[in-house]
Amino acid sequence: MRLSIGIIASLLATATLASSNSRFFRRQTNVTGYAPKEGPLDTPWTDKVGTNPWPEYPRPQLQRSQWKSLNGVWRYQNASGLNEVDAPPFEVDLASPVLVPFCLESALSGVMGNWTIFSWYQTSFTVPSSWSSGNRVLLNFGAVDYEATVFVNRQKVGFHRGGYFGFTIDVTDYLSVNGTNEMLVFAHDPTDSGTWQIPIGKQTLEPSHIFYTPCSGIWQSVWLESAPANHITQLDLSADMDGKVNVNVHSSGNASTPVEVTIYEPHSTDVKATAKGNSGSAFEFTVDSPDLWSPDSPTLYNITIKMGSDTITSYTGFRTVSKAEIDGVMRPLLNGEFVFQFGTLDQGFWPDGIYTPPTREAMIYDLQVLKRVGYNMLRKHIKIEPALFYQAADEIGIMLIQDMPSMRPSIRDPNSTNACPPNVPVGQYASQLEFNRQLELMINQLKNYPSIVTWVIYNEGWGQERRAFYPEFGLMDLVRSIDPTRLINPVTGWHDHGAGDFHDNHHYANPQCGTPFYSVASTPYDPRRIAIQGEFGGVGQNVTEDHLWKVPAAVRDINQTYEIDETVEIWNYRSHILLTELLDQVKRFACSAAVWTQTTDVEGEVNGMLTYDRRVIRMDEEQWKNDIQALYDAAAERASGNHSMVMMPRDVAERLDGSQ
Template identity: 60%
Template sequence: MRISIQIFSSLLLAASVAGASENSRFFKRQSNNTDYVLKKGPLDTPWTEKVGTDPWPEYPRPQMERSDWLNLNGVWQYQNVTGPALDVQERDPGAPPFGKDLGNPVLVPFCLESALSGVMGRKAIRSWYRRTFDIPTEWNPDNRVLLNFGAVDYETTVFVNGHNATKHTGGYWSFEIDITDFLYTNVTNELLVYVWDPTNLELDRIPNGKQVIDPQHIWYTPCSGIWQTVWLESAPAERITKVDLSADMDGVVNVTVHSSGNTPSLPYDFTIHALNSDATATAQGTTNEPFVFKIDGVELWSPETPNLYNVTIQMGHDTVETYLGFRTVSQGVIDGVPRPLLNGEFHFLFSTLDQGFWPDGIYSPPSLEAMKWDLELLKDTGFNMVRKHIKVEPALFYRACDEIGLMVMQDMPSMTHEFYSRDRDPDFLPASITAMDQYDIDIITQCQAQALNRDQVLLEHQAEFNRQLAILIEQHKSYPSIVSWVIYNEGWGQPRWLPVEYNLTAMVKSLDPTRLVNAVTGWHDHGAGDYHDNHHYSYPQCGTPWYSLDSSPYDPKRIGFQGEFGGLGHNISDENAWKVPRSINEVNRTYEINPTTDIWNMRAHKLFVELTEQVELYACSGAVYTQTTDVEGEVNGLVTYDRRLNRMDVEQWKSDIQGLYDAARKRVEGKEVQMGKTASAESVGSVPVISWGS
């Protein structure tokens, strides 16, 4: 969202998915300490007190599940080693504290800044984590032991028993390490993790979404350190390392099973389990090569019918469980208007802007139950999509969307936006830098010096952004619920004088030809991608012949889309407020403030009337309402930040949302669909047909 230029009157406030632990044969949990204490944060949720010291017990990777695994979540040791001058340039961990008590408990996997972590730190630039663990005696001694991290923000160095095991860069991506050669067989092992996370202080700008060291209004508390599940698992030396899986509306399955080891290709068995029956279909493929085949009589995935099929892949002594959904995403033209198609039919895409922040865990939801609560709220109200806004969620989030039938428009986390806010201005200094504490003056000096070589710096930033964008696609392209990728949001991190979106759109489509690409959501649109996406607060402006100063006229060659609108605020009480003075003082920067939920609902209804008219009269094919929940000083959510107050007149919202779908359906009734290019049969040609058996 962008900052409103209009200042309203002051608002005063007082300061069960597949793979759950019970289904895993050797699931265990190990924890090293018992002196963890939950911190008292500015606000909590109904799930905060339920977390305890055994958080997130579910198997965390639903698209490649193994049975022999060990959850390492729980209480670890922690030490902040950030110096007084915020030594953000110092990435080297220095001498690791092997065998030393770090002195402080931390609950993994929760951000260091969160109350749930037990740390609730500030400026956690350089941090050490430590724990010990034992390898289960039940595990096959001939197997390899793999250490997995769901996500660590931002740069991670891992030590096992004194050995430097790996270094990983990127705050949103999972990574795996084979630690077998570093392990002790009959004694306890030591795991040390060093994390460097400059958030928005570092001159080498990094993808970090809405995280800032100094939170203000639409920029929020950062998340440093381990914020998703850590686990061990046992697997053969020759093993499956990744499964790329897609299936279309015609029953065509496209799978690539990646394998480890020195053997370039190995045979594997692919077994798909049918819905509500004992029937299965089996095919045989070869690793590291695309394998395409067709199954007749499949039931399609859609928001109305979120049908999923379980899949077992066996390669030698390795077996993994995954799943798929049959659906095709494409673009077509109906009555002269480009439309998004799901399974060959126009679906009006209606979503909330979903930021994924939590008052108790910041980036980390307190539990799977809590995370699902948000999604089920949207589904029950009538939304058929969620726009995951410049954040990437744990894998179980996407599994939940697959299960309940919520389409996902997935953003790439943005680079720090200030560095790009003025085109080629060498004197420009980021506002967030100038607002820092006085002892950070060296950062300002370095930033000014770097501006002299800004073009080279931007090239380096762009290369890193491109690298991590590719990781986003590679790690998430097998989820049926994801229907679109978003590259840039409102120009944040976007080189505005150079239309790099054309090359990036081509790159994304080469990595994943099965989805649409929203190259630029908001403004600074050079014409790339499948959408013409406009943001306008408070009222919508979707595919219309009129436009505002910060957007461009509708492009009739692309899908008309309202990437953000709404943002209606509501005055809340102290009970539901993020009790941070600056956040409270900046509530009046919300686009519009309504004193009661009755007025708030009335205003929302007026916006729905306008949006419905734009669907009826113009080229509007989808919209994103801002937003799912309040976040810190923003008070424009469907529910408050603590998830305790639902502002919606639910029946009114259901009726208004259904009105959008009805208007969209009437626009295309009886009209021929001119199909655009899809990623199914057109690219695979003749394929073998596999029959269901039992």
């Protein structure tokens, strides 16, 4: 249903009023002066955030016992440009309170800024006196978008570039003897301004339909921890279906140090296995008869690793991801078996926190709703989540296809003299090198999570060079060299030049998964690779204004949705029809996986399983359970070799074969 002119006018008036009022009306202010802004839309968890957000330990696969969260109310002020980093506002109270770790554009930050390209943060901290004497004090950031320059007690202590990646700074030598330490962080986030080409995913300074509000500054947890001088800096850990465990412990020291690994029985302190090795060198050992990780049985094993006087805790799941030809069709395998992968396109945006969920409970709610109706996979769409998201997927049992956040594909021609210059491809060589570096960061940061089964490098050609050379071939080799344990989908959507483990088709609304028919933007199915429907569905159903992102541009963009259904009943009917088409392709052709668009509405998009505020579940859950289970049953029948394959009509087959 296209919205009527009257309905649009009413919604636009509501959105305009909400948008203007939200900049000035505040909820009750607490003693710190902080209050969340009244944004265009909230969630059931907005009022539960308080001033001690995200108190959980942020890095569950490399966890230390002595730590302190620095999340909470800091001070903030806008900066005029990059030159300000050379004149930090030391010992001056910055203008406004800000709640860390919510990005500056979010209502929960208390700022809800626009074009917050240059920013200052300020806080103070003390180091607990109970921490081990002689240890180092490490300052950790989960993520700062896009560049962060950090000062402690008037001295520059570190710089980091990359908006999706954690970093650690040893601040021991900069700490004050009187116990109170001032910290300033200068954040620079160009997003898609000027001619910048950086990994941004769906962020844009000018939101429009499928591109959303950006996230600038600190958007993941900040914390201190105590560690010995020679401490573990990175843990590489994988465990396969045969019980083989591969470990590589990286340390801050130069010398090799003995390492002891202890694996415990699930939900127990009973020791399952122990092994010894040395830091800086990979070593392997075998665990007898482990229970395997899968969506049906997401078994995890807790681990303790000791290196010298440093002890960390972690966990792993035993599972093997591979591919093989089964009954003439290339299939993805989990633990040696073909498991049809069906999931949603998961954007990871929130109306109150933008990139950051309001609470861990809120974040897990999305996963639980999807798991409840039978989804066994998510495609984490051109965004990287906080570590606790991946832990939740590990624990709940949801396979993840992890995208690398994409670069912007084009810019307004800076050399044009036109009043409205045309778009031209970006293709900056320096940007490609930076993209490559950050791709490597992503693999190293996330490769220990058993739920991740596939890496995606490029989405729909966004930022993908294809004029001078095809970078996906070299990048596929790079990813494989860092992590040989997963499948790789170098190009999802189009501009496919034959690289990788998957042949990927995007098509709205109906699927074209491993079929002998395809859209102009795609390519004919390549039977040497796994057939995946990387995106389909996308059907929308408008809701009352209570559940809409009340921003005028977003409301105007609703009718850009691929299809609008008049009622939720019709939305479920149309979804059933599309899933029936997919079922036919699983039975008849080579379809091995599919991604439905999408988990939730986002701003001007109204095609989610849930509304953007998570208050309405559109799904007829019983219908969806049955339709999803039918996909799994059909795939299992195909893989068994006992199926009666549904054949295409003879005249169609003859034409495809070139017969008369």
